[in-house]
Amino acid sequence: MTHILKFLQSIRFRIALVFVLFLVFALESLGVFFVHQMEKQDLVAFQDQITLPQYVTNRVKIALTNSNKAAGDKEIEGLLAGFTNNNIENIQVIDKSGTIRGTLIAGQQERGQKTEDPNTLKALTDDPNFFNTRDVTSNNERQEIMTIPLETTKEGNNRELLGVIVVNASLKRLYENINKIMWLFIIAGLVALCSSILLAIFLSKTITQPIEIINKQTASIAAGDYSMINHIYGTDEVSQLAHSVNELSQRIEDSTETISAERNRLNSVLTHMADGVLLATRHGQVTIINQAASNFLEVDEGQALGKNVIDLLHLEGKKTVEDLLEDQTDFPVNFSRDGKNLIVQTYVSLIKRQSGLISGIVLVLHDITEQEKIDAERRMFVSNVSHELRTPLTSVRSYVDALADGAIDDKEVAKNFLSVVQGETQRMNRMINDLLELSRLDQGTMEVRTELVNLNSLFNFVLDRFDMILDNESLDEQVKNKKDYNIVRNITKEDVWVEVDPDKFTQVLDNLMNNAVKYSPDGGTITATLEKRKGQALISIKDQGLGIPKKDLENIFNRFFRVDESRSRIQGGSGLGLAISKEVVEKFGGRVWAESVEGKGSTFHIALDAVEDDLLEGDDWDA
Secondary structure, three states, rough: OHHHHHOOOHHHHHHHHHHHHHHHHHHHHHHEEEEEEHHHHHHHHHHHHOOOHHHHHHHHHHHOOOOOHHHHHHHHHHHHOOOOOOOOEEEEEOOOOEEEEEOOOOOOOOOOEEEOOOHHHHHHOOOOOOEEEEEEEEOOOEEEEEEEEEEEOHHHHHHEEEEEEEHHHHHHEEEHHHHHHHHHHHHHHHHHHHHHHHHHHHHHHHHHHHHHHHHHHHHHOOOOOOOOOOOOOOOOOHHHHHHHHHHHHHHHHHHHHHHHHHHHHHHHHHHHOEEEEEEOOOOOOOEEEHHHHHHHHHHOOHOOOOOOOHHHHOOOOOHHHHHHOOOOOOOOEEEEEEEEEEEEEEEEEEEOOOOOOOEEEEEEEEEEEHHHHHHHHHHHHHHHHHHHHHHHHHHHHHHHHHHHOOHOHHHHHHHHHHHHHHHHHHHHHHHHHHHHHHHHHHOOOOOOOEEEEEEEHHOOOOHHHHHHHHOOOOOOEEEEEOOOEEEEEHHHHHHHOOEEHHHHHHHHHHHHHHHHHOOOOOOOOOEEEEEEEEEEEEEEEEEEOOOOOOOHHHHOOOOOOOOHHHHHHHHOOOOOOOHHHHHHHHHHOEEEEEEEEEEOOOEEEEEOOHHHHHHHHEEEEEE
């Protein structure tokens, strides 16, 4: 069934069908015209054959004018009886009153009866609408009926209608001859039709076979296969078309390879770009979006395509597509992702045709969040360093000016002033050392000597030292409030081994313990915890001090950040201790974070990868 439908839809069938239909139409038209002309001519000849001779009509006129009606009727009967014509079936003579005066054969209406034929009555009343000849069918037999008016001329050229003669002739023999000729014509037409079908199929095949080859070639080209070459030779139009398709295939192959290579390079560039790229029409509908842009906008490529670029960038009420077309100035866009603010700088460029018509817009999204953060931190760092250094320098200058103005002569005052100058100088020195250490950490030049350390022993050593310092009330010059501090140890009995630099990590623990004491001005319990959980060593130092506001928790490890400037200034310190601790812990592959409730104290946590026991049992673990 499929093959049949395919054949019926083919151009070969259409060409054959058109050829055959044209031939059928021509034959039918010719046949109809021929048969019609033959019928027309035969009917004219037949009418001539059934027309009564002039002598018969004249004698009938005389009989109708005979005053003796019976004699006239007898004369009419004699005339009709003596008339012989194989084509005529019946003749009726009807006078002007519509009375039948004589018939060739006895019919339904006998002599002396009134005629009922409407056409005859029209002729007797001299109605111009009567038919001289009529072609009628009677009992499935076609007849020709001829009505002949009988007129005489009187004085003054006036005509007088005496009656009519109605001749009934059978057309059977005439149409039998026409039918025979028509059947001969039909048989000849069928023979010609069959021959034309075969000829049409052959001719259409010679035309369509090269077209089918070209069609297969173009289908292969459309499918991406350019290897097929047609071998159609000649000088006709189809051969020229085949040659052109061969050249077209080669050119398309070359162009496709070039375009494919360019597309692959473009896709590779777009895919691996760190910046987002959006391509939109001049009406703002997105047509291309790369992975980076999808990540920025948190939308799938399928969802983004077709959407308006203003909606994607959430610029409703701020910018329109017309604004982008008129002003290509770059602008920042803020996005919120996972509770964090993402700042993306958007660069706009237009795609123009040679005519100058704008056909599209390119938007490049560059993430400047980290850059903005670094710039803000740099500005804050410079401001903080300037502020932190200016404070002790101002203090030193004030005391030096006082000494220069004469305070140096008072030994007791001079001694106190010099003590303050010395303290501020040491403070600046510690700050500069901390800055240098941070700089070395940033540049990766800090010398780190890691070794396998028993964290239980190291932590206990640090805590023992703080116990002794607190007992002697000499932790710091600022800590002389004689408050009661109690260090509670929750240290696991299981040995916990880590790979760190003991000196650097001791400095981290010192910083955290110092903060716990400094920011617990009312004394209280400091809980030091060490445990091993899921392959990690976890250290926690919890105090009952002032606590840290929730909004400041993520900033406390920033350089020079202080929760409360006035409070921190009283407690002393450079503001770099937590920043250094964070950098050192991360240097060892760990992390440090804080938890706090304002007014209820803070807890600082350190997580480091623990060295498993099976590694310590080897013979060369300390190699």
